[in-house]
Amino acid sequence: MTAIQVQGLRKSYNTLVAVDGIDLDIHRGQVFAILGPNGAGKTTTVEILEGHRTRTSGSVSVLGTDPARATRAWRARIGIVLQTANDAAELTVAETVRHFATYFPAPADPRAVIEQVGLTEKAGARIKQLSGGQRRRLDVALGIVGRPELLFLDEPTTGFDPEARRHFWDLIRTLAADGTTIVLTTHYLDEAEALADEVAVIAGGRIVARGTPATLGGRSTAKATVSWIDHDGPRSVLTDTPTALVNQLSGGGRELPELTVTRPSLEDTYLSLIGGAR
Amino acid sequence: MTTTLDRGALPGVLTVGLARGAVELKQFFRHKDQVIFTFSFPALILILLGSVFSDTYEGTGVSSGQVFSASMAGAGIIATSFLNLGIGVAEDRSDGTLKRLRGAPVPMSAYFIGKIVLVVVASLAELVLLLAVGMALFDTTLPADAGRWFTLVWVFLLGTIACSLLGLTISSFAKNAQSAGAITNLPYIGLLFVSGVYIPLVVLPGWMLDIGALFPVKWVAQGFRAALLPDSMAAQEPAGTWELGTTALVLGGWCVVGLVLCLVTFRLTARKER
C-alpha cells in the first residue's frame, strides 16, 4: 500500500522554481530519506506533503488525502518535525509534551516519549534554556507524541551529538518496526545509509537518483579501485573484475604491499550525483 | 490489511481551546517582557501620575489620583487586550507556534479560545491590580451601586473585545515580535495622551479631543470614570455628562469593525505565508 504518491510536483516562488517536476511513491512502513544540497527543494517538497505549503502544479496524495485539503482527522495521523522551531520558550519540556499530547485522540505517554528522546533529565527545564541539540530532540518528541502513522522529519538530527544521533536512529528503527512510515531529509549520508530503505537525491528541484542506499547511483555495480605498491611506486587500477586482477597480480598468493580494493562510498556517489546535476 | 489504527474520537474543540488557554496564561505570566511592559506598566504610570498631581477637584472631594486610577484601569485592559494580542500573535507567527498548530489537529478556533481565555484572565487581573493600587494609594472606591457595577462590566467587555480584535488585526502587519511592539505601542501611547488618560480631557485642544473621540481608548477610560467616580465628576467631561449611550455605540461599532478587519487580514496573511 502506498502512503505517499506524488506526480509531476512543481513549486515556484515568484520566478524561482524550487521544485521542478518530482514523482514519488512511498510505501507504508517504509523509511524514505531525501538527500540533497542546500536549496535543493527538500523542505519545500516535504512541507507540501505536510500541507504547510501550496503547490504550483502536480498531484499529491498523502495517506489517501490531498494535503491541501487537510482535515483534523488526517492531521491526527501524521507527525511533523519542521526544520526549525523556536516556539514555547517559556514552557518546560514536560509541560509542552503533555500539552501537545492533548491535541491527539490516542497519544503516547508523554513521559515515555520524553524518555525516548533522552530528555528525562531536562523534563522540568524551560525550553529557552535547552541547548540546540536538546531543543531539536524536543521537536522530535512533539512529532511522535501523537503516535502518527506517517512521520515527517526535516533534518531532525541537526545539532545532535554522536550518541544522541545513535539513540535517535534506534528510535526511528523502533517506530519503523511498529509500522510507522517515515520520511526524513538529511545531509548526513551515514544517517541515510543506517536508516533508509530507500533514498532519493534531489538537486535543483529534481530527483537525480533514487534507490536503496547500497545501489544508489549504480554504486553496487560501479568499478572497483585496486591499489598497491610495486617497485615503480603506488599503483592504482579501476576495474570491473577486482578479484581476477588481484589474483593475477599476486601470482597465486604473493603479498602485495598496501593492497586495497575500494568501491565508491555513498558519499562519493552522492557528490558525483549532485556534481553532475549542477 | 488494514493499516489505519482505530484512534477514537478527536478531542473536542473546547477541550483543546481551554488547554491552550492554560498554556497561554503560563507563557504570558512567565514572559518577563510581557509582565513588565504589558501588565505592570499601567500600574507604574498610575503610581507616578497620581503622586505628581495631588490636587482635588473643586466641590467634589475627588482627588486627581482617583481620576487617574479610573482612567488607567481603562488603559490597563487595553494593554492586556490590544498590546497583548498585537504582540503575542505576531510572536506566535514568527516563532513557529502557529505553524506548529496548523500541522497538528488543532482547529484555529481552539487557538482563539486560548487567546480569549488569556485576554479575559489577564484583563481581569489587570483591573484588579489597578483598582487595588488606586484603593491603596489614591482613595479609589469600588462602584457605589449596581448600576455602576453594570457599567463597569459592559465597558470592560466591549472594550476588551474591540481592542482584542484590533490587536489581532495589527499583528498581521508586524514582521516579528519586536516590530509588533513598536507598531502597537505607538498608537497606544499616542492615544493615551489624546484620550484623557494622562491629561484630563478639559485641558486638551479641540482637535486632539476630536482625534481621541474616534478611537476606543477615550471611551473605555470615560466609561470607567463613569463607573468609579461620583456623578459630580461628570461636569469635568467635555460633554458635561458621562455619555454612556455614545460610549456603548462607539465601542460596539469598533467590535464590528475590528471583527471584519481581523477576518480579512488573517485570511490574507494565512495565504501569504504559504
Ligand SMILES: Nc1ncnc2c1ncn2[C@@H]1O[C@H](COP(=O)(O)OP(=O)(O)OP(=O)(O)O)[C@@H](O)[C@H]1O
Ligand atoms: N518561502 C520562500 N520564498 C521564496 N523562496 C523560497 C522560500 N522557501 C524556499 N525558497 C527557495 O526555494 C529553494 C528551495 O528551498 P528549500 O528550503 O526547499 O531547500 P532545502 O533543500 O530544504 O535546503 P536546506 O538543505 O538548506 O534546508 C531555495 O532556493 C530557497 O531559496
Ligand SMILES: [Mg+2]
Ligand atoms: Mg530544508
